[in-house]
Amino acid sequence: MSGPGQRFPGFDVLSQSGNWDPVTARVVLARVGPAGDLRFFTPAEGQAAAALLDRLLGQADGPGVPLVGLVDARLSEGRTDGWRYDDMPEDGRAWRDSLSFLDADALAGVGLGFAACPAADQEALIQAIRDLGPADWHGMAAGHIWSLWTRYACTAFYSHPSAWNEIGFPGPAYPRGYKNAGVDRREPFEVRDARPSDDPVPEGA
Template sequence: MPVDPKTRQPLPPRSQPGYYAGFSTLSQQEFWDEATRSVVRARVEQVPPIRYFSAEEVRLMQAICDRLLPQDDRDDAHKILVVNYIDDRLYNRRIDGYRFEDMPEDQEAHRLGLQAIEAIAQHMFHSSFIQLEPLEQDQVLQSIHDCKPPAGHDIWQKMSVMHYWLLIMQDVLDAYYAHPYAWDEIGFGGPAYPRGYMRLEGGKPEPWEVHEQRYEWAAPPSSLSGEYSPVGGEGEHKQQTPGQEGTH
């Protein structure tokens, strides 16, 4: 949970974290066409059920997502069910249209990745990932981010460490930032069609948007989220962003 940088006390969860208090993308839905309105509302009102992951995999995947993109600053009613949307993509076999040549299909890659993360947790801390403290969980995931996993070597023979990291991060971020609650958090005004945007320069808000209201916060001490290093670790690997080089 983020903390007050002065008192170091946890900040209470909010229905709407971020710097745009009071803004609601869904309040603008009357200006969207019916197709757009249906798609966006479904992301709130029709959360897909779990159909791909097993119950055990869901628990592990949830614990991983809770560290990759923590939602401690959200109250329970406004948490975005990231795992459900990743599961839905895998169940329906929706893909980007390409795959890195050193990666299996996304469905298999995610299952192998879960097995590898559990193996690393057992190797580093002699416990299941789910049972670890937050900082220990971060250290397990950091080893994959740095492309230096200390265990699961048989799995990493089947897929690239870096490309697995990019896969899971892309899935987590795609699921989160496709949701209207995340749009509220970042002040995104929602679909531009058919109304469009008027103020494209100067950083000025549209008439239906709100001004940024910043507040101070810091990462909790039981977390690595306040630290930055490029994927692959400092000076070890060329950082690579998602793209089609080396794909088929």
């Protein structure tokens, strides 16, 4: 399986940022800057959240997207989706509660807080919740908390130029737009996939 950066060698979204409109550039480049202090999570919650988010996105080998900072900023500024399942509290409360439940699971199973657990144990704890599907987890449907975690985690990770580099996506496209749409057509600034047969799950697997 390919490692980070190997599919689109040399592709660098930020090298094109001079072509972005200034409003978009300001929003995107703010994600690349240094992460500020946490404003929503307590330090302990922040450690658990960082560990959880890094596991959900497989960040052990990079690229080091500051996931907890991005999620914390959303929650502290109230940029939630608004809706909630009726068995769940609003998003901020659901994050706090679920992190404490995750710590409780870790203490019961491993004898350590979640953030302090070895990676393999963290992954096993997460997979156990995933495997519950719609069943109950500490008073809420496990599937609902899984939905909350993965929505926030994926939104944060795939909003970051480092993530776009590894998937070959050029990011903002205004005012330049695209001139070469169509199968196997590229713009001069796009990079061909170096391993086009690298299907994550080959046919018949």
